[in-house]
Amino acid sequence: MGVEGIGARVARKEDKRFLTGKGRYTDDMVVPGMKFAYFVRSPHAHARITGIDASAAKAMPGVIDVLDGKQLQADGIGNLICGWMIHSKDGSPMKMGAWRPLAVDTVRYVGDAVAIVVADSAAEARDASEAVVVDYEELPVVTTSLAALEAGAPQIHPEAPGNLIFDWQIGDPAATDKAISEAAHVTEIEILNNRLSPNPMEPRATLGIYDSAEDHFTCYTTSQNPHVARLVMSAFYNVAPENKLRVIAPDVGGGFGSKIYIYPEEIVCLWASKKTSVPVKWTSDRTEAFLTDAHGRDHVSKVKMAFDKDHRIIGLKVDTIANLGAYMSLFSSAVPTYLYATLLSGQYAIPAIHANVRTVYTNTVPVDAYRGAGRPEATYLLERTMEVAARELGVSPAELRRKNFIRSFPYQTPVIMNYDAGDYEASLNAAMEAADWNGFPARRAEAERRGKKRGIGMSCYIEACGIAPSQAVGSLGAGVGLWESAEVRVNAVGTIEVLTGSHSHGQGHETTFAQLVADRLGVPIASVNIVHGDTDKVQMGMGTYGSRSGAVGMSAIVKALDKVEMKAKKIAAHLMEADESDIVIENGELKVAGTDKTLPWFQVALAAYTAHNLPAGMEPGLKESAFYDPSNFTFPAGCYIAEVEIDPETGKTDIIQFVAADDFGNIINPLIVEGQVHGGLAQGIGQALLEEVRYDEATGQILTASYMDYAMPRADDLPSFTLSHQNTPCPGNPLGIKGCGEAGAIGSPPALINAITDAIGHDRLTMPATPLKVWTALQDAPTRLAAE
Amino acid sequence: MYDTSYHRASSVDEAVNLRSSHDEGRYLSGGMTLIATMKQRLAAPSDLIDLRHIPALKGISVEGRRVRIGAATSHAEVAASSALRAVCPAISDLASMIGDPHVRHMGTIGGSVANDDPAADYPAAVLGLGATVITDRREIAADDFFTGMFETALDEGEMITAIAFDAPDKAGYAKFRNPASRYAITGVFVAKTGSGVRVAVTGAGSNGVFRHAGMEAALSTSWVPESVASVSVDASALMSDLHATAEYRANLVRVMAKRAVASAG
Numbered sequence A: 001m002g003v004e005g006i007g008a009r010v011a012r013k014e015d016k017r018f019l020t021g022k023g024r025y026t027d028d029m030v031v032p033g034m035k036f037a038y039f040v041r042s043p044h045a046h047a048r049i050t051g052i053d054a055s056a057a058k059a060m061p062g063v064i065d066v067l068d069g070k071q072l073q074a075d076g077i078g079n080l081i082c083g084w085m086i087h088s089k090d091g092s093p094m095k096m097g098a099w100r101p102l103a104v105d106t107v108r109y110v111g112d113a114v115a116i117v118v119a120d121s122a123a124e125a126r127d128a129s130e131a132v133v134v135d136y137e138e139l140p141v142v143t144t145s146l147a148a149l150e151a152g153a154p155q156i157h158p159e160a161p162g163n164l165i166f167d168w169q170i171g172d173p174a175a176t177d178k179a180i181s182e183a184a185h186v187t188e189i190e191i192l193n194n195r196l197s198p199n200p201m202e203p204r205a206t207l208g209i210y211d212s213a214e215d216h217f218t219c220y221t222t223s224q225n226p227h228v229a230r231l232v233m234s235a236f237y238n239v240a241p242e243n244k245l246r247v248i249a250p251d252v253g254g255g256f257g258s259k260i261y262i263y264p265e266e267i268v269c270l271w272a273s274k275k276t277s278v279p280v281k282w283t284s285d286r287t288e289a290f291l292t293d294a295h296g297r298d299h300v301s302k303v304k305m306a307f308d309k310d311h312r313i314i315g316l317k318v319d320t321i322a323n324l325g326a327y328m329s330l331f332s333s334a335v336p337t338y339l340y341a342t343l344l345s346g347q348y349a350i351p352a353i354h355a356n357v358r359t360v361y362t363n364t365v366p367v368d369a370y371r372g373a374g375r376p377e378a379t380y381l382l383e384r385t386m387e388v389a390a391r392e393l394g395v396s397p398a399e400l401r402r403k404n405f406i407r408s409f410p411y412q413t414p415v416i417m418n419y420d421a422g423d424y425e426a427s428l429n430a431a432m433e434a435a436d437w438n439g440f441p442a443r444r445a446e447a448e449r450r451g452k453k454r455g456i457g458m459s460c461y462i463e464a465c466g467i468a469p470s471q472a473v474g475s476l477g478a479g480v481g482l483w484e485s486a487e488v489r490v491n492a493v494g495t496i497e498v499l500t501g502s503h504s505h506g507q508g509h510e511t512t513f514a515q516l517v518a519d520r521l522g523v524p525i526a527s528v529n530i531v532h533g534d535t536d537k538v539q540m541g542m543g544t545y546g547s548r549s550g551a552v553g554m555s556a557i558v559k560a561l562d563k564v565e566m567k568a569k570k571i572a573a574h575l576m577e578a579d580e581s582d583i584v585i586e587n588g589e590l591k592v593a594g595t596d597k598t599l600p601w602f603q604v605a606l607a608a609y610t611a612h613n614l615p616a617g618m619e620p621g622l623k624e625s626a627f628y629d630p631s632n633f634t635f636p637a638g639c640y641i642a643e644v645e646i647d648p649e650t651g652k653t654d655i656i657q658f659v660a661a662d663d664f665g666n667i668i669n670p671l672i673v674e675g676q677v678h679g680g681l682a683q684g685i686g687q688a689l690l691e692e693v694r695y696d697e698a699t700g701q702i703l704t705a706s707y708m709d710y711a712m713p714r715a716d717d718l719p720s721f722t723l724s725h726q727n728t729p730c731p732g733n734p735l736g737i738k739g740c741g742e743a744g745a746i747g748s749p750p751a752l753i754n755a756i757t758d759a760i761g762h763d764r765l766t767m768p769a770t771p772l773k774v775w776t777a778l779q780d781a782p783t784r785l786a787a788e
Numbered sequence B: 001m002y003d004t005s006y007h008r009a010s011s012v013d014e015a016v017n018l019r020s021s022h023d024e025g026r027y028l029s030g031g032m033t034l035i036a037t038m039k040q041r042l043a044a045p046s047d048l049i050d051l052r053h054i055p056a057l058k059g060i061s062v063e064g065r066r067v068r069i070g071a072a073t074s075h076a077e078v079a080a081s082s083a084l085r086a087v088c089p090a091i092s093d094l095a096s097m098i099g100d101p102h103v104r105h106m107g108t109i110g111g112s113v114a115n116d117d118p119a120a121d122y123p124a125a126v127l128g129l130g131a132t133v134i135t136d137r138r139e140i141a142a143d144d145f146f147t148g149m150f151e152t153a154l155d156e157g158e159m160i161t162a163i164a165f166d167a168p169d170k171a172g173y174a175k176f177r178n179p180a181s182r183y184a185i186t187g188v189f190v191a192k193t194g195s196g197v198r199v200a201v202t203g204a205g206s207n208g209v210f211r212h213a214g215m216e217a218a219l220s221t222s223w224v225p226e227s228v229a230s231v232s233v234d235a236s237a238l239m240s241d242l243h244a245t246a247e248y249r250a251n252l253v254r255v256m257a258k259r260a261v262a263s264a265g
């Protein structure tokens, strides 16, 4: 429908609040008697705690109390857990080491929380934290996954001998080995996927409030999924039963995955609030964010891709080691397994795939999902391999991909996924045309005359969104179901509240969800409010990650709207003495088709609540709820092309153009979708060119704990993007939506590295392609095998 | 940040007196380095003596070829000064390359020169122009001023009041930015002055800003970009860090010198 419905470029309703400083974030919350926390953190990457003396700190001005891990343990607060069980190929369960919210005997990374200081002000808490004397006995340190697996490496958790958490596989090893042995050509490559820090604009924060009269806790927190937080804190951490714990995630300033997980700070502040009888607030500073927010990626992989004599892929073998850091974060085990290896077929028909994944502990920040979560790692691996293969085979990278595309759907891959719909060639063609792919040689020659090196590269990505159906994820080890819920409440005069289990932290739900309602009921979006983020207001829901709010969250709203619509039609039919099946909803009115009889929407709502004249036996009110569990993942896909120009004197890469051709299925609000793509591309370009968390291997100190050394992309690092959409509606959900939140971050890194390696003439380059690395690579002779 | 006391001085004398009566006190200019360091709890001055409201420290004067820039003059003012641009556009260009707009409107030349960050831009200009650092008690030649990383010839409590120099015949600055901080990984300031050619390198030296004799000789012979392109740069005296190896920096010194000469015309 019209200007505000599905497909309309509506400006975001929530932006007025955000842009005028009127957002309400966790740190903005003030409650009577509130005090402030500062965490004493380990300065060592690995050490035994031999003593904690807080007596001097407790005597300092404003200090209310200093609490440590022994007290926490004595009060029965549980350890943090990973909620997705993975079994090794020998059948044994993953080896999860204990993660205590406050370390008791051992610290395992720099930043590991050891004690909490509660004081009248944040400054006093911090002052006092410096007076807490912790005696450490330093232990040897290991920071990289390869070193952690070596014989004699420092042992990080007693539960995981040799630091190996699991050794898992997927696919058919025998068939894959056979394909490789019979291949006409095998491309072999080693792939590194760099470790990233998520850097949401709003750092994490929490406010724990204990009400002794009701024995009730309230937790304000920067969460992407407040209900999951409550569930986990109740069921596993023994903070409080669910009916005694309210979790509120108000405005949240970005998450990118890092705010899915339950961290020590929420649990400790809730417990500390009870211990000290005051509300306790903690807000991370930027340094703490670098030290404690779950990192992303950090894979090392070996790849073999086998081709027959016609350049068809006949097998793919992958051996990956994923660094999970010092502890297993909430979904850490799922990321390098079911969110990664299940996407290794990419857009290609590959008859045999085998992937082996080992995950390891190191003395680094825990690693978990970060925008894309597993799928960027799969895409980077596959699309780099395809590019190298095309170079080795001396064929066009576009033609090699085209030849191997999956063309009929549904398509069952050898790695679980069943692709429902897609048209990969449409995106490839659209991207090549938008990028003027065929005109590249002339542009390269022109750049050459100016002493610059041009390169062009593409990436054909596929990803999986929704992370559902629940039964399927349950059978793969997930501790939760991944459905979504909605309640549509029509008020007595027709305005509408939608209570959703999704959580918006930048995605624009308040606008898109309202557009859906506007489309269905013909009411203006101004009369629709989206309510989310509070376990006391909203029914149980699963939150927002994995680009699931459109495909899963909105589908739940559709189901609830179906019920509302049905009841409204019944009432209207009754009032207008017409047949229910003749009622249509148009422009805010319920009409009897083919007549001039109409009732405005608000009158039907009012009739539902006055209940003076309802059909016999009908309950008063107009409010319906629904739970939606999808039948499959959704599969957004597309083709990205990057064209770069390198200054050979400095190694600096400029992005000349970046083309993104995406198939997200149906689109509710193109403006918001484009914004999501822009943001995703910025993060993907950040990974490809700029960002990397680095550790000192000897000490485990993080070397990139500020923006002085961790390079975030800035506006002038990015080109203006050229976007287009190819739309094959998703058959699996009522709106035909696939999801768009992560694609940009998933598809862009390989396009850039393919372009840069095209420019420099060889493939010995790892992300991030900093000027130093590119310049160094340019000092190497171009020893590419292929005739170019 | 630890507790500190703030003083707003209205004259140089008042500021120097305040500073001498507080052993653990520090001058505060733009605060772009000092406040950030205090927030990180890496510095804990008992007292801050704010210099930004002292009229004598502010403003740019150009008399003939003689230039004087007050210590509390912001980078933005230096970048925007048409009087300065008319005689020495290189220093205005350099100021426009520092940080971001916020930093340029707060940060000052005096603060930057006193701080002598090895990756800061101004030290290259001050040394490259052969400028004079004027303090509350004396005048110090640039060649004697920068003594190492974050180290200068300033005595305890000594205050920079201005930077003065004769406008060069030609000058240029080229900077290669650190992708994260945008400070100089390598910055080269070249100047052709009445008393000869000067080439100053910042961001690269393991002992802070330095002059490059080989390049100065080459450019004295022939002031064209190609002159410096083949001059050898000793990597062993350069820094290696996360962002750049010494070899890479040695290359950048040559490339930036070449571009600085080209920009000088």
Ligand SMILES: Cc1cc2nc3c(=O)[nH]c(=O)nc-3n(C[C@H](O)[C@H](O)[C@H](O)COP(=O)(O)OP(=O)(O)OC[C@H]3O[C@@H](n4cnc5c(N)ncnc54)[C@H](O)[C@@H]3O)c2cc1C
Binding pocket: B026, B027, B028, B029, B030, B031, B032, B033, B034, B035, B036, B051, B071, B072, B097, B098, B099, B100, B103, B106, B107, B108, B109, B110, B111, B112, B114, B115, B117, B119, B120, B121, B122, B158, B159, B160, B161, B181, B182, B183, B184
């Ligand atoms: C995000 C960011 C990016 C930046 N990027 C760059 C960059 O690209 N290039 C660059 O060169 N710099 C950069 N800077 C630093 C900036 O230029 C600062 O302005 C400068 O380093 C310090 O100047 P200030 O006036 O802020 O001094 P302050 O921070 O106030 O003081 C610095 C030090 O100098 C002392 N001091 C100040 N004034 C005097 C004086 N008159 N006499 C004696 N001592 C004095 C202070 O006591 C203190 O020790 C950046 C800073 C930030 C925050």
